[in-house]
Amino acid sequence: EDSVYIPLLTYRTGAFAGSGIPIADGMHDYFKMLNARDGGIGGVKIVTEECETGYTAQKGVECYEATKAKGALVYNPWSTGITLALIPKATQEKIPVLSMAYGLSAAAMGKTFPWVFNPPLTYWDGLSVAIKYVGDKSGGLDKLKGKTIGFIYLDAPYGKEPIPLLEGLAKDYGFKVAKYPVPADKMQDQSSQWLNVQQDNPDWMVMWGWGAMNPTAVKEAAKVGYPMDKFIGVWWSGSEDDARPAGPGGKGYLTLNFTATGADFPAVQDIVKHVFDKGNSSVKEKSKIGEVNYNKGVYNSVLMAEAIRTAQKITGKKVINAADMRLGLEALEISEARFKEIGLGGFAAPVKVTCDDHSGAHAVYLQQWNGTKWVKASDWIAPMKDKVRPLLEKDASDYTAKNAPWPARSEDCPKS
Amino acid sequence: MFYREAGQFKTGYADDMAVFPIRQDRIGIAVILAIAYLAVPMFGSPFFVSTIMIPMLILTMAAIGLNILTGYAGLISLGTGAFMGVGAYACFKLATAFPDVNVLVWVLASGFFSAAIGVVFGLPSLRIKGLYLAVATLAAQFFLQWCFVRIGWLTNYSSSGSIEAARRSLFGVQITGPGASETARYLCVLTLLVALTWIASNIVRGRIGRKWMMVRDMDIAAELMGVRLLPTKLLAFAVSSYFCGVAGAMLLFFHYGSMESIAFNIELSFQVLFMVIIGGLGSLIGSYLGAGFIAALPVVIKFAPQILGIELPSAVVDQVTVMIIGGLIIFFLIVEPHGFARLWQIGKQKLRVWPFPY
Amino acid sequence: MVLVEPFARMATNPAFLVQVIWEGFVSGVLYALIALGFVLIFKASGVFNFAQGIMVVFAALTLVGLHEAGVPAWVAVALALVVMYVLAVGVERIVLRPLVNQPDIILLMATIGLTRVLVGFGELVFGGEPKVMIANELGIPSGVWRIPLFDRVVVIKLIDLTAAIVAIVMVAGLAFFFSRTRIGRALRAVADDHQAALSVGISLEQIWVIVWFAAGIVALVTGIMWGARSDVSFALEIIALKALPVLILGGFTSVPGAIVGGLIIGIGEKIGEIYWGRLIGGGIESWLAYMIALLFLLFRPQGLFGEKIIERV
Amino acid sequence: MMAFVDTGRRAGPKPIAAGEVLLEVEGISLAFGGVKALNSISFDIRKGEVRAIIGPNGAGKTSMLNVINGFYHPQHGRITYRGEVRRRQRPDTAAQQGISRTFQNVALFKGLTTLENIMAGRALKMNVGFFWQCLRVGPALNEEIAHRRKVEEIIDFLEIEHIRKVPVGKLPYGLKKRVELGRALAQEPELLLLDEPMAGMNLEEKEDMSRFILDVREQFGTTIALIEHDMGVVMDISDRVVVLDYGRKIADGTPDEVQKNQDVIDAYLGVQH
C-alpha cells in the first residue's frame, strides 16, 4: 500500500507537557481521521510516528537524525529552539520544516529560506496585531503616545523574538515599553514580575508565554488587580488551561488566535467519529477535542495535508518525497471555499504561501475568556505588513551573513 | 591467565610509569583506536555516528573535565553546563570575528575563556568545602546562563538569541556548519578527544595531578606538606574548565550547529556529573565508560522499540527510558559505588587470576 | 544611580515596599518548606536528597490524581500519606540500605537517580498535563485582603497567609520533635558516621524510614501550598533548585536555618529583583539567591546555623 | 643505604651545628574557647636529638606539634626556628622551611598508592612547568624519574616494596604509619615531627620503627620530635623528654630523670614499669 511518512516531534513530558499534549493529539488525530475516512490523501496513507522531544533542542535533534533516513516529508519542531537547530540542517539536507506561527520570524523570507515555512503569520505579525488592537481601543494608534505597554515574556529565544519590533513600534508611535522577563525556572513563581507591573502600572500588558508560565501569569495578574481586558496574550498563551486556573479572576483576559475554538466543525466531528469513538485517539476526555491547543494541532496537520495534496497535483505523483513536499508547501493555498470543502469552514482565515513569503502575514482575531470559555472578541485583524516586512528582510540578511556561506536559493518557484 | 604481566619485565622507571605498562593493554588500546578511526566511519550508519558517537565523545571530553575537578581534586561542581557554554560562546565569537583562522584553533582557544571564568568561580573554594561548594558553582551556572541570555554582544545581537556554527573547513573538507558530513565531524571530535585525553592523563599522572589528589584526600595534610591550597585548587578549576569549554565549543560546532543558552542548563551539568560518578571518580577510562552509558544508552533505549518495530506511544517510551536510566544509575551505584572504572579493574583482576576465583 | 535610585523608590512608595517584603516573605517561607525536607533527610543520614523536589510534585499529583478518581479530599490526603510512607520504605530498602557507609556524593547521585525514576513514573501514571490543586476542597481560603497603608493598599492573598502559618507551625513542630529526643540524637549520630552508628546498635533502617516519611509529609504540604498558588505540574520540580541556596545559607543540618535562610533569600531576592534587577536587565532572580548564599558562605563556610566543620589532624 | 638525602639540603640562613638549639618555643599558650590546651609552655629542641614529648591524653602534645608547624596559631608566645623568630605563618611555609611530620590519626592520601603517597612528599621539590607536565616528556619525565629513584630508595629503606602499588586506604594500620614516615622522609626534613608513630603496632613493628627513626637521625642528623605513649620506646630512644600535663609542662630532662620524677609518675606513668 502506498504511504508517505511524517515524523511528529512532540512533547508529552517535561515542564511544557501541558501545552504539548493537546497539540500532539490534534496533529495525530487529524491524520488518523483522514486515513480512516478517506484512506489517506489522494490514495496515499499517512504514516506518522511520534518522537518525544521534551521541548529540548538536544532530543529534537536526535529525533530529526533518527527519522530523517526513513523518508521524512516534513518536520514540525514545535519549539523555537529545535526550529533554530533544524533550519541549517534541514536546508542542507533538503527536508522542509514547517514551524507554524513560531520559530524564526525571518524564515518567512522564502528567497533566503526555501525549506522553512511559518504560516499563517510570524510573531512580529502577531505583535503588530496586538498593538493595532491596543491602538484601536485607545482611539487610534496616534493616541498611544506617552502610554506604557508592558511586555511579559518567557526569557528564551521564543519570548524575545518580538522585542525588536516592539521597540521599533514604540519609537514610531511614541509609547514606552516596560519589559518583564520570566526565567524558565521562575515560570511558576512570577510574583516579582507582577510586583513590578503593579508598581509601573502599564496601560496595557502583552504576554509571550508558554507552558506553566501562562496560568501563573493570569493568576498573578488577577491577584495584583491588573485589569484583565487590558492584558493580551499571544496565541500560545490562550488555551483553556491557561485561563481556567485563575477562576473568576481571569475573566476578561484576551489573547490572539488564528484558529477557531470548539468542535463544531464537520472535520472535527469526523475525528470524534472515526478516531475518538473507535478508541484510536490518545485524548482521554471528549471535551478536550476542540480546545484551543488541540485545534492548533489539527490546523498544523491541515496545512501539511493540503500541502501534500498540492504537491501531488503539481508533480502528478501519488507518493511524494520531501522535495515535492516543499513545492506543495510553497504553493499552498487554502481558500475559504477550500476550508469549507474539507469540513472546516470558518475554522481559520484563508492561507496562502508564496515563494516570496513563506508565512503570509495572515489575519488573526482576539478571543476573550468569559470565565468558562473563550469567546471571539474582535474581527480578523491583519498585521502591519509595512512595519514587519522590512524587519524580516533585514533579519534574514543578518542570518545569512552570520551563517556565510549560506547557500543561495537554487530551487525554482512552483508555477501554479 | 590471558591477562598477565608475567614474563614482561620493566627495565626502567619510565617503563613502569607508562600509561599502559602491560602489553595486552597496549594491544587493546590499538585495537580500540583502529575501530574508532576506521571501522566506525566506514561501517557506522549516519545516525549512529551523528547521534550516538559524536555527542558521546564530546560529552566524554566534558566528563574528563569535570573528573579532573571532582574526581582528582575533590571539588564538586554543578556548573559544568555553564562552563561548557562559555566555551561555546567564546568559540562562536572568535570564529565570527576572525573567520580566516582555522576553526580548530578557535575550538582549542575557547577553552581558555572558560578556564578564566572557572578560576573566578573557583575562588570561593578556598573557604567553602564539600557540598557547600556546590552553591558557588550553581551561582556560576545560573549567572552565566543569565549572561548568555542578557548580553546581546555574545550572540552578535541575534534576535533569536541563538548562536550558530559557521561553515568552516580543514584541508578543503568542510568540518563545521550545515553540510559538514558526520564522518568529518566525527573524526575531528575523535582526534581532539584523543589528543586532550592524552594530555589529561599526563597531567594527572604527574606532579600536578598528585597535588590535586593530595588536596582531595586530605587537604590539611597536603597543606602541612607545603602544598598551597588556593593555587592548586584554582589550577584544577582552570584545567577542568578548559576541557569543559572545549567540549562546549565542540558541542556547538560539531554537533548541534545551532544552540540557545538553555542548552547549557543545569540538566547538562547533572548529566556530566552522572557520567563522572557512574564512570568512576578519578579515572579517565571511567569518563569514557560513563559518558557512553549516560549519553548513548538513553538514545539506544529510546529508539530501540522503533528499530525493533514495536509500537509504543512515544511519550511512554520516553517516560520508561527516564525511569530505566534512573533505575540503572541507582543499580550501578549499588553494585559498584566506584563506578565502571572499578568494575573494569575488578574484571582485569579476575582475568589475571583466572581460573582461580582469588 | 544604582546606589541612589532604588532607595528613592523605596522611600516614595513605602506601601509598595511592604508589599514587596510580604511577597518575599511568602516565597521565602515556601522555599523554606522545600528546604526543610532536605534538612530532615540530611540531618538524619547525611544524604543530600535531591529528590525532594520531585517528591513534592509526586505527592501533590497523587493527591490530585486520587481526588480526580473520585476519592473525597481528606481521604485522598490520607491515602497520599500512605503512598509517601510506601515510598519511604521503598527508598530505604532499595536505595539506601545497600548504599550504607558510602561517600556523600554517591548518595547524592543515587537520589538524583531516584528523581529520574519518580519523574518517569509520575508522568507515566498521572500524565504530563498540569492539574489544579484541590485547594477549595481542602478548605484553604482563596480570597485576598486589601489592607490600606500609607494611602495605598497592600494585597495579601489568604493562601499565602495560610502557607506562611503552616510552614512556621511545621518548622516549630519538627524542630521540637527532632531535637533533644532519643531519636533526634540518633539522627545526628547517623549523619556523622554510618558505621559507628551501626556499631552502637542504631537501626539505620528504622531511622531512615522515619525521616523519609517525615520528608514525605513535608513534601505533601509543600505540594499543596505551591500547587494552590500556581498549578500542579512537573515544572514545579525546578523550584526545588531554589531550595538549595536556602539550605546552604541556613546550614544543611539546621531546621531553624531552613526558615531563616528561606526568609533571607526570599526577601533579598525580591528586593534585589524589584529595586535593582531592572537596572541591569531584569531576571536576576535566577542567580541572585545563589550569590546571596555565596556571600554569606564566605563568612560562615558552614552556613548560618550549620554545624561547624571539624578540622583536626 | 641512605643515599636518598644526598642533595641540596636547603641552604638556610646559617647552618646549625649538632647540639645547637634548632627550635625554641617560649611561653606558648593556646586555648580553644574554654579549653586551655597549652599554658605558657617553653622548651627547646636541639639539632640532631630525639626529643620526646609525653603526657596523658589530652595534655596538648598534638596541639604543640600543630603550633610548631603553623596549623594552630598560639595566642601567646614565641617560636624561634633556626634562630629566627616567626610569628604567624601559613602551614605550607613550615614545610618549606624543612619541618615535616606524621599524624596521630593517619593522614595519608587514601586514594593514592604507597608509591604516589611518598612521591607526594616530594611535591615541594618538583617544579617543572605546566607545559612540560602536559606532554610528560623531556624535563617533566626526567624530573619524575629522578624523584622516583629517590622514592624507591625510601621504599627500600622502609621495607615496603611489596605494597608499592597498593592504594593505602586498605593497608593495615601499621603499614600506613610506615608509609606516612616514608612520606615525611621524602621531604628531606631538617626537623621531623612524629605524632605517635608506633601506636597500634606490635612489638616487632615497633622495633622496626625505632630502628628507622634512629637510622634517620644517625645518617643525616635529622632532628626528631617524638610523641609516644610506649614508655619502653621513649626511654630507649629519646635523648631528652618533655612532659606535659593538661597544658602545663611538668618535667623536662633526660629519660632517666623524667622517669623518676614523682609528678610524672602521678600524672602519667601510673605504676612503675
Added chain:
Amino acid sequence: MSDPILAVNNIEVIYDHVILVLKGVSLTVPKGGIVAILGANGAGKTTTLKAISNLLHAERGEVTKGDILFKGEAVQDRSPNELVRRGCIQVMEGRHCFGHLTVEENLLTGAFTRTDGRAAIRADLEKVYGFFPRLKVRRQSQAGYTSGGEQQMVAIGRALMSRPDMILLDEPSMGLAPQIVEEIFEIVRRLNASEGVSFLLAEQNTNVALRYATYGYILESGRVVLDGDAKALRENEDVKEFYLGVAAAGRKSFKDVKHYKRRKRWLA
C-alpha cells in the same frame, strides 16, 4: 570451659568480591571469658571482629563460608542493631566518635537500644563517668575536638552504655597513655568479674593483653596459627621473642635492635 557465648566456626571473608582476607578462622569465647586475638598488622583481627558484629557489609565485605554463633544462635544474617539488642557490641578501631555530638550525647547514643528507662540510663552514665573522670570534665565538648585518648574513652564508654553481655574491643590501648591503658584493662577485668561481661579483644599490645586475658589466639595472614591459655602463650618462646620482646637475656632495648630477622617457627 563453660558454654561458649560466642563461637566462630571456620569463617572465610572476602572484600570487594575478590580480596580473600580470612581463610578459615575459628575461635570460641566462653561465657564470662576474656579472649584476646593477637597478631601483626593486617592479620585480620579487625575483620574477624567486624564479621562477628556484622559491620562487614558496610565495607563491602562478606562472610562466604562458616558460621558464627552468639549465645547458641547463628547470627551471620542479623543486622548489627539486632546483635546489640542481644547484647553484643563492638568498639571500633580508630574510635569513630560522632564528631558533632557532645561527649555526653555520644555516650547516650550507646543507650539507643535500651528500653529500661531514663533513670537506669542516667545511672549508667554516672558509672561511665566514674570509670573515666576525664569525660565528665569534657562532657559538653563536641567529641570531634577532644584528644585522641579522650575519644577512645568515649568509644568504650559508649559501648558500656548499651549494657552488653559481650564486648568486642578493637585495639583499646591504641594511643592511650600507659596509665589509662592499665585503667582500661582494669575496667575490663572489673566488668568481667562483677557483671559477667565477656570480652573478645584484638590487641597489638600483647604484653597487657596476655596479662588480662584468659585465652589467646594468634592470627597471621587470615589464619589462626597458635592458640592457648594466656599463661601458656606467655611462656611460648616465639611469643616471647616476637610479641613480648623478652628474649632469654631479658628485655632488649629498642636502641639495640639488630637488622636480622629470625623466621617465626610456625611459618616454616
